[in-house]
Amino acid sequence: MGAYLIKRLLQLIPVLILASILIFVILHSIPGDPALVYAGPDATPETLAAVRADMGLDQPWPVQYLVWAEHIVRLDFGQSYTSKYPVGELISQRVPATLELALSAVLLEIVIGISFGLMAALYQRRWPDFVVSAYCAIVMSVPNFWLGILLIIFFALQLGWLPPGNRVEFLSNPGVAWKSLIMPAFTLALFASATVARFTRASMLEVLGEDYIRTARAKGLRERVVITSHALRNALIPVITIVGIQFGYMLGGAVVVESVFTWPGMGRLIMQGISSRDYTVVQGSLILFVAVFVLLNLIIDISYAFFDPRIRLGGKKAS
C-alpha cells in the first residue's frame, strides 16, 4: 500500500505542472493590460511602464510563468491587482464559506440519497421504487441555477420564510445562519442526491442477493438487523466513493450556486476576479481548485484500493 501511495502521489506532479501552465496561458490570453488594471485608468505611460517592470510583466512569458510557479510552490499567491491585498489572504477569507456550503450539501446529499436509495431497494418494483426513480429522473434534468431561482421565488419572495441570498456566519448569528445556508446547500445537493440514490439502490440490491444475507436470514436474525448491520454496511462502501466524486463536482457547481445566492465563497471570488480582470486572484484560486480536485480524485482512487484489495498493488488493472 505504501509504495502504491507514493507512486500515485508522484503521478500528481506532472498533472499539476501541466495544469498550472494551462491556467497561466489561459489567464494571460485574456485581452486587456493587467498593468492598467493595477495602476488604474488615469495612470501615465511612465507609471504603467514602472508597474509593468515591477510586476515582471515586461519579461517573456516563460520567465513570468517560472516566477509565478516558484511563488505558488511556496504558497505565495501574489497580490491582488485591484484591492492590493495578498491573494492568499483573500482566498482564506472565502474558503470557509465555500466549505460550509459544500459540506452541508454533502450532508443533505447523503441523507436524501441514501434513504431514497434504500427505500427503492427494499421496495423494489413497488411504488416507493417508482417514486424514487421518478425523483432521480426529474432531479437530474433540473439545472442547479434554475432550481435556485425557483427556491428564491417561492421561499424567499412569496412565502418570505428564508432570505433570498447572502451568507450569515454561524459564529455571529446561528439562528439566522442556517436560514441563509439551507437554500444554497439544497440547490447544490439535489443533483448529487439523485446519483447517490441510484447507486445506493443498485449496490443494495446486489448485496441483498449475496449468500451471506441468506445465511443471516436463515439464522433467524430479525430483518432489521439483516438490513442494517449486514446489508447496508457493505452496500455503502461503493456509495462512499460516489459521494467523494460528487464532492469534486460540487466545487465546480459552487461557482454557479454562489452566484445565484450571492454567497461570498471561492466561486464568487473567481467570478469577481474575472469581471474586474484581477488575474492574480483568478490564477491563484484556479490552481487551488485544481489541486484540491486532483487530490480528491486520488483519495477516491486510493479508497477503492483500500476497500477492494484486488485493485491494490498497482500491477494489473481490471481493464
Added chain:
Amino acid sequence: MAETAIRPGALPLAQRQPESLFKMAFGRLIRNPLGAFGVGMTGFLVLVAIIAPLISPYDPLEVHTDLKLLAPTGLGGQFILGTDQYGRDILSRIIWGTRISLEVGLVAVALGVLVGVTTGLIGGYWGGNVEAVLSRIWDTILAFPAVLLGVAVTAALGPGTLNAALAVAIINMPIFYRITRASILVENEKDYVTAARALGASDWRIVFRGMMPNIVSPLLVQVTVAMGQAVLLEASLSFLGLGAQPPEPSWGSMLNESRQYLRVAGHFGIFPGIALMMLLAGLNTLSDSLRDVLDPRQIQKGH
C-alpha cells in the same frame, strides 16, 4: 426488459452489418416507453428549433417599451408567456433560444468527437510515447472541474456563443479520447485484428473498416450524454454572463436577466427554465435508454 428482447429471425451478432444495428437499436428504442419519451421530447425540440421563424409569435428582439414585464396572458392572449424587462415576448425568445442551445450543443459535441476520437484512435492504436503524451494532456483537462474550465476558457476567449461552444468542446475532448482509446485497446487484442494484420491489411483499413464499427456503440451513447452536458454547460456559462450575450435569446442568459425582476415578474424566472428542463430530460432519457438498447449483454440475452 421484455420489450428489449431481440426479435426472432434477427441476424446473429457476427453477421450483422453496422447499419442494421442502428435500425434495430432505433426500433427497440421507440418501443421502450422511456426511449420513446426521449426520442419524442428531443425530436420535438429539434423541430421547434428548425421551424422557429414559423411558429414564433414575435421577433425575439422586438421591444415593446410600454409593455414591460407583463404577466402571462395564456393561450389566446397577446403574450402567452408574458414579456421581459424590455417588453420582449418571452415565448418567442424561448423558441429561438432552442436554436442556441442545440447549436452550441451540436458544435461542441461535434468538435469534441472529432478531436477526442481522432486522438483516441492514434493513442490507442499506436501506443508508446504518442499515447503517453496525449494521455497526459487530456488528464490535465480532466483535472479541472468542468464549469471552472468553461469559465476560465470563456474569460480568456471573450464571452460569446461560439466561444462557449469551444469551451464545452474542450471539456468533451478528453472524455471521447478515453472512451475511444479504451475501446481500441480492447479490440486490438481480438482475433479478427490479428487475422487482418496477418493478411497484410493496412493500419488504416484495420482501424476504420475493422475496429470503428465495433466501437461505435459506446461513442454513440456518450454523444447523447455529452449533448445534455453541453446544453447544461452552455446555459450555466450564459447564466454567469460568459456565454451568449444580450440581446441574444439564450435560456441561460434569460434566467440571469430575470434575477433582478423575480419580485415583480416571477414568470420570467420560470419559463426559460422549464424549456431547459424539457431539453435536458429528453436528452437524459434518450442517453439512458440508448445505453440499455446498445448494451451487448442486452442484445445477447435475446438469443
